[in-house]
Amino acid sequence: MQNRPSAHAATLMQQGPDTQQTTRTTLDICFTPPRSILGMRRVAPQFSIPPPPKSEVMLGGNLTLKCVAFGSPMPTVKWRKGLTKWLTPEDNPPLGLNTLKLEDIRESANYTCEAASVLGVIEAVAEVKVQSLPGPPTEVRPSEITATTVRLTWTYSGPEEPQYYVIQYKPKYANQAFSEISGVITQYYSVTNLSPYTEYEMYVIAVNNIGRGPPSAPAVITTGETERGNQKRKQMVPIMVTECNVTQESQNSSDKMNTINNMFYRAPPLKIIISSTVTYDERDL
Numbered sequence: 001m002q003n004r005p006s007a008h009a010a011t012l013m014q015q016g017p018d019t020q021q022t023t024r025t026t027l028d029i030c031f032t033p034p035r036s037i038l039g040m041r042r043v044a045p046q047f048s049i050p051p052p053p054k055s056e057v058m059l060g061g062n063l064t065l066k067c068v069a070f071g072s073p074m075p076t077v078k079w080r081k082g083l084t085k086w087l088t089p090e091d092n093p094p095l096g097l098n099t100l101k102l103e104d105i106r107e108s109a110n111y112t113c114e115a116a117s118v119l120g121v122i123e124a125v126a127e128v129k130v131q132s133l134p135g136p137p138t139e140v141r142p143s144e145i146t147a148t149t150v151r152l153t154w155t156y157s158g159p160e161e162p163q164y165y166v167i168q169y170k171p172k173y174a175n176q177a178f179s180e181i182s183g184v185i186t187q188y189y190s191v192t193n194l195s196p197y198t199e200y201e202m203y204v205i206a207v208n209n210i211g212r213g214p215p216s217a218p219a220v221i222t223t224g225e226t227e228r229g230n231q232k233r234k235q236m237v238p239i240m241v242t243e244c245n246v247t248q249e250s251q252n253s254s255d256k257m258n259t260i261n262n263m264f265y266r267a268p269p270l271k272i273i274i275s276s277t278v279t280y281d282e283r284d285l
Contacts (some may be wrong), residue, residue, distance in 0.1 A: 059105070077115050
């Protein structure tokens with residue numbers, strides 16, 4: 001006996017979760033059931049075209065999920081988001097086929113196709129993952145601060161590790177662009193070539209295949225002072241003047257030597273008198 005295709009009229013109802021529009025279409029679904037089903041009057045629901053188990057879309061993108069099931073009697077096919085949010089009307093669900101159109105997708109979620117009849121219920125889950133920018137790194141902490149270097153560490157708690165990190169820094173009160181270190185693949189890095197005794201603000205940014213995420217909270221650090229052996233510090237010492245200085249210069253032509261005598265006249269109540277004589281050779285000038 002030759003198998004003949006049997007035609008089943010199915011009513012398709014779909015409701016876009018974002019557009020809130022419902023459309024109804026009457027379809028003719030033609031298929032040839034397996035030989036094992038021909039002699040049976042009642043068949044539990046089965047998927048002929050289940051939804052894809054995993055799909056990735058860009059942030060704000062669109063996606064269409066198709067789910068086809070058969071059985072005898074013909075099962076109803078409904079869509080659910082997550083565990084409890086039904087996207088198909090309960091009063092008149094479509095038979096055999098249900099196509100879900102998602103628009104302007106903003107978050108990752110699981111969508112479940114349910115085929116049901118009096119003989120049973122089956123489900124197929126479709127994971128929809130939104131490819132979005134990474135979040136900001138957290139707990140950015142400086143350590144090992146010297147006059148010209150600082151070590152930064154941070155954490156990242158996003159669903160997936162970024163491809164790499166970018167460090168931006170500049171003197172906090174300087175009106176200039178940020179210096180940037182790109183391609184950091186660890187969650188720690190030592191920034192070098194800083195200026196001594198300078199306050200810096202530093203940020204860490206995560207990067208994935210979509211682009212750069214928002215920066216972390218700033219880490220504010222002040223570099224150390226240069227070692228005393230390499231740089232002398234200047235000090236201003238206040239002096240109270242209580243004397244008058246008169247300089248008398250004399251010249252001796254025989255030995256070509258000059259003598260400068262510093263004579264100090266006291267003004268009461270001066271307690272310490274300092275006088276000095278400086279001798280130098282004209283040929284050294």
